[in-house]
Amino acid sequence: ETGVTQSPTHLIKTRGQQVTLRCSSQSGHNTVSWYQQALGQGPQFIFQYYREEENGRGNFPPRFSGLQFPNYSSELNVNALELDDSALYLCASSPDDMGSYEQYFGPGTRLTVT
């Protein structure tokens, strides 16, 4: 157990809809990253938040957005869903100690877009 939780576990949405995925980080971890993992692929970095500010972004369009809250929870929002957004979405938290690079992953939310 990594101490990182995600909800919901599974989600089915229709193309064009909007979705919010939630993550609860380990206490004391002020950095949270979100990854998208398509079937049969490795995770791809979406963005990272540190103390409620976006702190880096991968090659994803603006319809992917996020929020981080002071209570170590965070959200990933995706607007105008497309079929290719179907994937496992993973959040990962990491401690503030910049000498520690390990990330602690949640179990993921599997999103299916029909």
Place this chain on the structure above:
Amino acid sequence: SQQGEEDPQALSIQEGENATMNCSYKTSINNLQWYRQNSGRGLVHLILIRSNEREKHSGRLRVTLDTSKKSSSLLITASRAADTASYFCATDAGGGATNKLIFGTGTLLAVQP
């Protein structure tokens, strides 16, 4: 896009045998990490090797890093059925505030009892 590739894509061995997975990457790195994933669930951190290290051990795991060849290998000794999972290497380029991991394509390991 993925940082690099892992080889083999899939590996099937008998319990007790050793499993070796290789990872290649494209850019300079600060460190390289190996993660394990069971059945499309969350990833679990296994081991981290820094760019100035050449070999590291943790229990039954041995990782090597060759920065001149931009490659790494993960050796699991005396494998067990419970080692069945997908294994990913991930590189951290560092050099900024963002701790962004770039993952490889993964190796699916099946250990037969």
